[in-house]
Amino acid sequence: MKSDTEAKNRPYRLPTIEDVARLAGVSTATVSRSLNTPDRVREETRNAVEVAVKALGYTPNFGGQVLASRRTNTIGAIIPTMGNAIFATALQALQETLALRKVTLLVATSQYAPEQEQVQLRTMLARGVDGIALIGTERSAEAYDILTARQVPFALLWSIPDELPYLTIGFDNTRAAAEVARRVLEFGHRRIGVISGMTDGNDRATARLRGITSTLEAAGVVLGPEDVIRCHYTLEDGEAAARRLLSGADRPTALICGNDVLAAGAMRGARHLGLNIPADLSVTGFDDIDLATAVSPALTTVRVPHKRMGASAGERLLEWIDSGHQPQSLSYSAEFVFRDSLAPPSSG
Amino acid sequence: MKSDTEAKNRPYRLPTIEDVARLAGVSTATVSRSLNTPDRVREETRNAVEVAVKALGYTPNFGGQVLASRRTNTIGAIIPTMGNAIFATALQALQETLALRKVTLLVATSQYAPEQEQVQLRTMLARGVDGIALIGTERSAEAYDILTARQVPFALLWSIPDELPYLTIGFDNTRAAAEVARRVLEFGHRRIGVISGMTDGNDRATARLRGITSTLEAAGVVLGPEDVIRCHYTLEDGEAAARRLLSGADRPTALICGNDVLAAGAMRGARHLGLNIPADLSVTGFDDIDLATAVSPALTTVRVPHKRMGASAGERLLEWIDSGHQPQSLSYSAEFVFRDSLAPPSSG
DNA sequence: TTGCAACATGTAAGCGCTTACACAGGCGTT
């Protein structure tokens, strides 16, 4: 009975290192060394092992490897969503970097929900990842506790240190957003609406909003609560927010948006209201994803170094894992990108 | 010396199942059962174990678990790129489905390159994934050999069986593309350009192109080699292709594109040439990603059941893994979505 | 020739978990 069942699932048992050793006429230790540290083995022996490996179609068993070496060669990443190309692409850059080093990427999404993130975090740690990449710095102390208790190397992307002792690889969201606001002001706008992402639990959104409001206020443009909308990051949310902001009597002449998706949504909303961009309304985004140049007029936005952050995260994490020492944090700059969606307000 | 080094890396050794067993006053087998099959353990015992687990902060060691159970609870997915939201979102749906069952997702991208895919495939198998999701059906016999030799459950997404005995979860690309062509013809277009993705190694692109050309030909519209451009799937490629197709003397009045990204690129190209859409030129896409409604006019396209494919892939793979039997393939329908980018040609 | 590195390989002890099997005790049936 039992052998029957077994036969159904695994007609032949996969070759083990022992099979290879036997066929090559060496010990399992030598096979292991041949595969992992080839330079510690005589060429002749190495060849014999290689032949045996090929003949049997041997691949090391992952579980055995992990158990014995205490390494999974796996890194985890938890991002808010794959729906936004900015994260998806950063992830791809990370994965490509890791692939060069034979490390694989475990991914999960949090949907911008801290509890979700924590669940995923736990799962990843249980999977024994050697390192973890997370977006942003704002999360529960508990989450950080889990991380540090396990002594797992981790990198925080997208933000720069808030005096945190952790490895961060990011850019100054506040400053970048402030520059957008400054440019909008420079074009002469005074009635300005802001479409921000949800700020709770999201330090990037918070930082950007802070950059915007403080810059505007410094210029004497004070935003009322009805001038700022916080919403989720979808086209529909952006559109709805724009419609609301534009429905009042004293309509804004410019909409500063928390990211390109919201901005594209806002543009769609404005269009539906019969407004012309940028003649009747200027719109700015943030991220500079492809979408920014796919819409018309193209979006004024901020170019976020997403691929570089993804790639660097991979490099630094691997460095940390190998050396046992936390590497230096990294701060990139985000570049303002001027395009046609921003223009002076029509004299009205 | 040795203990020094150890101390540096791991001040406290992580608790093992044995520590838990000792503290709870039971055997390791009972701890294991408490955790994996709680209903086989008396409540009282289970509680004792739970208390011990909490007290020690115990998490099962992944390597040990894998080695003993011959299961990694990990599923791999190899997609062409994360850059296109259609795949990123499908992946997210897959991941969410798996998360419900405590299974994690390993991801990799192939950049539409079969060799790349095969490398990634090997890596994933070496990681001992319990199942694999791949896009499309066209790949080397060798790739299929690897898969079947290892007897790893795998699902092919996005296409429907080409008489393949494998688990496929897809839709009829040919038919969907044919419908697009039919609609374009219905609107009266006769001068038609096609911007297709690269067709080699890409059965979806091939199928779509076939659907388009055969439908057009059946209506007496014969495409010359200069009317069809095959390019990569970026906005820029779409734009460049459109410029080329639109630069000739007898300009097409409609452009049928292999996906929404190409279509958005084509729209941008047309705009730069001073053409008005849809008055001067109709454009159609494929996928119905957010981008399709972010551009103006909104794209006529085909709604691809990407989330459902992702989710179903997860379910069927898990089913296969658990039961040991390959589940039935699944065929979804792809719905034509009419929007403003398609209109009759201007009488010129 | 001898002694001693340096190198190549083998031996065997785990790594932490799951699970087949054995066993004890309680229950219902005959």
Place this chain on the structure above:
DNA sequence: AACGCCTGTGTAAGCGCTTACATGTTGCAA
């Protein structure tokens, strides 16, 4: 009262690999 069965738990044998240590070889200096 004897029997068999079910339930709950323990015992212990692996799962396949890495690696510290031991052993055997070789080459070279003394």
